[in-house]
Structure formats: C-alpha cells, structure tokens
Amino acid sequence: MPSHSFASPVGTVTVTADDHVLRSITISVSPPVSAAGSKATHPLLAEAERQLRAYFTSKSDSFDLPLAPASTRRGEELRAAIAAIAHGDTASYGELANRHGSGSRAIGQACRRNPFPIVVPCHRVIGAKGAIGHYSGGAGIATKARLLNHEAGKDGTRWAE
Numbered sequence: 001m002p003s004h005s006f007a008s009p010v011g012t013v014t015v016t017a018d019d020h021v022l023r024s025i026t027i028s029v030s031p032p033v034s035a036a037g038s039k040a041t042h043p044l045l046a047e048a049e050r051q052l053r054a055y056f057t058s059k060s061d062s063f064d065l066p067l068a069p070a071s072t073r074r075g076e077e078l079r080a081a082i083a084a085i086a087h088g089d090t091a092s093y094g095e096l097a098n099r100h101g102s103g104s105r106a107i108g109q110a111c112r113r114n115p116f117p118i119v120v121p122c123h124r125v126i127g128a129k130g131a132i133g134h135y136s137g138g139a140g141i142a143t144k145a146r147l148l149n150h151e152a153g154k155d156g157t158r159w160a161e
Contacts, residue, residue: 004040006049009056010146011138013118017044021066024115025052027138052118056150061087063119078102078110085124088151092126093133112136123147132159 001023003016012030016023022044040046047065054060070076081100085091093104093111100107111122117137123144127133135144145159152158 002042002045004038004042004045004049006053008052009150010143013049013052015040015045015048015052017042017048018068020044021068022048022116022119023068025117025119027117027143029139055118058150058153061151065119067116067119075110075113078107079114079120081107082110082114082122082125083120085121087121088153090124090126090148092128094128096125108134118147121147124151 001016001018003014005012005014007013008027010027012028014024014026014028016025025048040049044066051060051063051065055063070079077100078096081096091099093107096102096107097104107125111125112134114120114122117123123135123137125133132141132144132148135141137143148159
C-alpha cells in the first residue's frame with residue numbers, strides 16, 4: 001500500500017492509501033522516512049498532504065478526502081460525531097456520549113482507534129471540566145495541545161502541553 005511522509009508542526013505525518021481511499025494517517029515524533037523534499041507520487045497521497053499543509057498554515061479548516069469506512073456501523077456513527085466538532089471548538093467525552101446515545105468510554109475508544117487524526121479531529125474531544133484528556137498521536141498530550149492551540153487562533157485560549 002503506498003504511503004508518504006512529510007514534516008509538520010506536530011511531527012512527521014504519514015499518510016497511507018489504496019487506489020480509492022485513505023487507509024491511515026499517523027503522527028510520529030521521528031523524522032520523515034521519505035527523503036527530504038520528496039513529493040508524493042500517488043494522487044490521493046499528494047492531495048492529503050496538500051490539505052493537511054493547508055490546515056497547518058491556517059489556509060483551510062476542513063478536509064475533503066475519501067476515508068476508508070469504519071469496520072462497523074456504530075464506529076462510522078461515532079466517527080461522524082467526532083468529525084462534526086467544528087474547527088476551534090471542543091466537546092467532552094461525556095457530551096458526545098450523551099448526544100449520540102453512547103458511553104464516554106466508547107467515545108474514548110473511538111478516539112484512540114481513530115485512523116485519521118487531524119482529519120477526524122479526535123484532538124477536539126476533551127475531558128470533563130475542560131481537562132485536556134488523552135491523545136494517542138505523536139507526542140501524546142503535547143501534540144493534542146499544539147493542535148488545539150493552533151485551532152484556537154486569536155481568542156487567547158491556551159492548552160498546556
């Protein structure tokens with residue numbers, strides 16, 4: 001399966017795709033596996049990189065990428081619930097659970113298993129009373145804080161790393 005890695009403000013982003021859909025996005029703290037300055041040759045990987053770079057440069061706050069479906073209908077519903085959290089907003093695990101007839105743990109598991117961080121913005125899901133919660137991508141909570149701070153823009157909201 002083709003993949004492509006590139007440096008971003010939160011670490012190395014690696015996108016993987018087949019001929020039709022993105023299969024995964026990962027964030028790691030190690031340097032990109034691809035040679036510096038290499039370009040994605042697969043059209044879907046190139047488009048994913050373009051949209052992610054636009055996100056990081058604040059030129060876009062939305063994504064239009066074909067994603068591999070979740071393995072279950074419920075997984076697809078929870079993914080949609082996470083994706084519906086607007087750029088710059090947050091929702092607690094409990095809030096999402098109440099809105100979508102689920103449990104907080106199920107929301108947490110959906111976030112932990114999310115194969116498309118940033119695009120399906122699980123970093124916007126926080127703990128009760130505004131606690132930052134957990135994050136499985138990149139450097140964990142530090143990466144989540146960077147993403148939340150990036151999206152907070154000029155309103156002064158700051159998340160501790």
